[in-house]
Amino acid sequence: MGSPAMKLPELPIVGDPGLDENAKNLTPERIAEVINRVIDRETAARFRVYMNTCVHCGLCSDACHWFLSNDRDPRFSPVGKVKQTVWEMLRKKGRVDPDFIKDCSRIAQTECNMCRRCSMYCQVGIDVAYMLLTVRRICHELEMVPQFMQDTVNSHAVTLNQMWVKQDEWIDTLQWQEEEAKSEVVTARIPLDKEGADIFYSVIAPEPKILAQLIGNMAQIMAVAKIDWTMPSFDGWDNSNMAMYSGDFETMGRVERAHHEAALKLKVKRIVMGECGHAFRGAVYDGPKWLGWLEPPVPVIHAVDFYHELITSGRIKIAKKFDEPVTVQEPCNIVRGRGLGAKLREIIHATCSDFRPPEPSFEHNYCCGAGGGVINCGPPWKTSRVKGNSVKAEQLAATKAHIIITPCHNCHSGIEDIISGYKLGMHVKFFSEILMETMEIPDELRAE
Amino acid sequence: MEQAAQEKLNDAWDWEIPSKLVADLDDWREQFSEVQELVVSQDGERIAAIVKADDALTVCVNGDTWTSTFEKAWALHFGPDGRLACIVMNDDEWTVAQEDEPWEERYDYVWNLRFSPDGSGVAANIRTSDGYGVVLNGEPWDAKFLQMRSCEISPDGLSVAGNVQLEALSEGDIFTFRKGLWGLAVNGEPWDAHFLNVWDSVFSDDGAKVAAEVRIEPGLQTIAVNGVPWPETFRAVWQPIFVPGSHDVVAPGLAAGAWKLLMNGKPLWNRSFAQVWHQTFSPDRQRLAAVVASSFGRWTIAVDGDAWKTTFGDAVLPPVFSPNGRRVAAVVKENNRWTIAVDGIPWPEDFDMVWDPVFSPDGGIVAARAVQGKEFYMVLNGKVISLGCAKLWDPVFSPDGSQLLLKAIEFGRLYRKVVPIKQLLA
Numbered sequence: 001m002g003s004p005a006m007k008l009p010e011l012p013i014v015g016d017p018g019l020d021e022n023a024k025n026l027t028p029e030r031i032a033e034v035i036n037r038v039i040d041r042e043t044a045a046r047f048r049v050y051m052n053t054c055v056h057c058g059l060c061s062d063a064c065h066w067f068l069s070n071d072r073d074p075r076f077s078p079v080g081k082v083k084q085t086v087w088e089m090l091r092k093k094g095r096v097d098p099d100f101i102k103d104c105s106r107i108a109q110t111e112c113n114m115c116r117r118c119s120m121y122c123q124v125g126i127d128v129a130y131m132l133l134t135v136r137r138i139c140h141e142l143e144m145v146p147q148f149m150q151d152t153v154n155s156h157a158v159t160l161n162q163m164w165v166k167q168d169e170w171i172d173t174l175q176w177q178e179e180e181a182k183s184e185v186v187t188a189r190i191p192l193d194k195e196g197a198d199i200f201y202s203v204i205a206p207e208p209k210i211l212a213q214l215i216g217n218m219a220q221i222m223a224v225a226k227i228d229w230t231m232p233s234f235d236g237w238d239n240s241n242m243a244m245y246s247g248d249f250e251t252m253g254r255v256e257r258a259h260h261e262a263a264l265k266l267k268v269k270r271i272v273m274g275e276c277g278h279a280f281r282g283a284v285y286d287g288p289k290w291l292g293w294l295e296p297p298v299p300v301i302h303a304v305d306f307y308h309e310l311i312t313s314g315r316i317k318i319a320k321k322f323d324e325p326v327t328v329q330e331p332c333n334i335v336r337g338r339g340l341g342a343k344l345r346e347i348i349h350a351t352c353s354d355f356r357p358p359e360p361s362f363e364h365n366y367c368c369g370a371g372g373g374v375i376n377c378g379p380p381w382k383t384s385r386v387k388g389n390s391v392k393a394e395q396l397a398a399t400k401a402h403i404i405i406t407p408c409h410n411c412h413s414g415i416e417d418i419i420s421g422y423k424l425g426m427h428v429k430f431f432s433e434i435l436m437e438t439m440e441i442p443d444e445l446r447a448e
Numbered sequence: 449m450e451q452a453a454q455e456k457l458n459d460a461w462d463w464e465i466p467s468k469l470v471a472d473l474d475d476w477r478e479q480f481s482e483v484q485e486l487v488v489s490q491d492g493e494r495i496a497a498i499v500k501a502d503d504a505l506t507v508c509v510n511g512d513t514w515t516s517t518f519e520k521a522w523a524l525h526f527g528p529d530g531r532l533a534c535i536v537m538n539d540d541e542w543t544v545a546q547e548d549e550p551w552e553e554r555y556d557y558v559w560n561l562r563f564s565p566d567g568s569g570v571a572a573n574i575r576t577s578d579g580y581g582v583v584l585n586g587e588p589w590d591a592k593f594l595q596m597r598s599c600e601i602s603p604d605g606l607s608v609a610g611n612v613q614l615e616a617l618s619e620g621d622i623f624t625f626r627k628g629l630w631g632l633a634v635n636g637e638p639w640d641a642h643f644l645n646v647w648d649s650v651f652s653d654d655g656a657k658v659a660a661e662v663r664i665e666p667g668l669q670t671i672a673v674n675g676v677p678w679p680e681t682f683r684a685v686w687q688p689i690f691v692p693g694s695h696d697v698v699a700p701g702l703a704a705g706a707w708k709l710l711m712n713g714k715p716l717w718n719r720s721f722a723q724v725w726h727q728t729f730s731p732d733r734q735r736l737a738a739v740v741a742s743s744f745g746r747w748t749i750a751v752d753g754d755a756w757k758t759t760f761g762d763a764v765l766p767p768v769f770s771p772n773g774r775r776v777a778a779v780v781k782e783n784n785r786w787t788i789a790v791d792g793i794p795w796p797e798d799f800d801m802v803w804d805p806v807f808s809p810d811g812g813i814v815a816a817r818a819v820q821g822k823e824f825y826m827v828l829n830g831k832v833i834s835l836g837c838a839k840l841w842d843p844v845f846s847p848d849g850s851q852l853l854l855k856a857i858e859f860g861r862l863y864r865k866v867v868p869i870k871q872l873l874a
Contacts, residue, residue: 018622143666151620157645167597168557168575175520192522194485196801233559250684264765267801292723294745297763299784
């Protein structure tokens, strides 16, 4: 890819203390040492194959919602992002300046969602997101991570959850939500530390912090479905992992180990994860591999898979279908990354009478724009994030649905921002919220 | 509990009566509107659960309920000395109740209930209006902290340690965090040194030293002992242990892309692994075993640095030594099936789930409980030796090794059975 034959507009300057302040501590020597160390010692054949097989065709560009939403500005194309970062680092053998690293962090951390749509459009299958994750690793090693993202990772490092949830707050919340659930379904419980349960249900920290009712909902669903389940009272309950996306792989490994060791300690047969996409990636792919596992030591099932099982097995019966027009945000990490698209459609059809499919869809769906840690970069980057996904707004508006089902926390928050930013007048719901409105609660289980 | 102390305790148990009905749990389910998870004493003489009666929670033990009732109760456990304890709440005040006696002092919250190996020390984390701390045998620390996230009790039950937040941190303040706000408090006294992070800690046998994983720079971790970090640093470390009877510390560390087991910061074994953790000393302190990934995705046990030849793809759980230290066994998993491997040789049968192996006193026999389908089975040296039952707890060998104590729920009742090993093996 050569220099663009057009004058490109200046990009807005975004202030972020995590980059602006920390850049002052960088020296050319430290930058070169980190770049060369990461590339020489932490990347392997994969990196070199990608470098040597990219033919600079630019076919990946049309796959990227950032490129499509920014007037086809080549700086936002996948290959453009690699060109502005990795290629320059290699060309200059790591001899780049702090401003360059600042740009690298902006590009890799805030303008790429690691959604891997571009890999499907690359004629030789280059995982561009991996190249940009390598840039993130370099930026992490240089302590050049956006402030809010770094704060999230600091939380992971201290608490092993992403929202600074204290241990007592976690348990207290579960006990509170058990009471709430019992007020609807008399047999509802949240059994803590139940050794030998069939299922360890893990969630991401926003649930106890700000969306506690989702845990209460799950307690009701589990009770109606008569599932033998548990949640740990100890660290390891949070399945999310922003350290995976900031490039702090050591913290990523610690968080993932706690999650899997909780399952091993509780002697459960499998882990069922709540509705989150990146957490699934961390728990099933990146985390186990960093720790030395080829696969998770205890099978991990995403909530979509679990709901599909509950509905198709008849454990949960649908009393009445949800009748407002709905569409779906298909999370990249479980649809493109795991192939759960068909099951997601099946549970929507089982519970909703007016489904409006998005176009493109399934593995071709556009990212929500929040994933890959981009939304965790916080308020400074919200404007560019929403601007960088106008194609998503157009796609959603075209469905004329009222409700967007988003079985992923990042998608949920990201789509809310899209709805607000483009005034779509739509609403988001997790699938569990649809299920709560449609499932049959037998009379004998109903609280008076 | 120390092996000798445990044997002495076991010796005092009833090893004569072959089978005893301890409790009819179906009666409990008729009597109470809710019966929570069951716990059984180590000697099998008592079974207990948190139960709901008349809209209040209490504890039912062998069919008798405590006189105390609670709005909330959880973490019911038999301590190593057989005393029953749980965390309870009334009127938004929490405490610990032992054998129907709630501790006098109340707190805003209580969690992380811990027992010393002989059960004499019972500790927990507490939250009060003054901050976070620890209560040990009903006596709270004077010192309180902004946050506390662990509760480690010393082998003698007299001391408690936990990682504590030492300075306030505003939301999003990555620069104050970078100064290092975390330390370890021992009996309420924080270490002088602050770190970015302090994770799992452990006491030495004599309680004089505490070692913990610490992060001293964003990319540098090491082990600190009584607040003094090893001079050697690593990209990551895992939980340390003390060499029994000494102040030497053994911990896994990651450097140059490989994991090594370290003693006091220096390599202990002459090889590295794709992963090392759960290092464990034999009871005679002469041997050291650990879970290792000998190559990516292949797990096994290494003893004194030599890995078993047999490896497993899914998981290997912490090693268990025989009382004489000559044999090692571990729970292993391959192709989503669980079994036990003893000295590197997996049992031929596999299960949906299997619990930790239990060695006979001479190390000749290994017993474990396992689940197949919905039923529990007792397995001896790889052979299923019981009919399926609703629930089993870990078996206990008699001190002379001639009998096995089984605690089984059959037909809705808990039975305590003492079975001659010869009969089981026949």
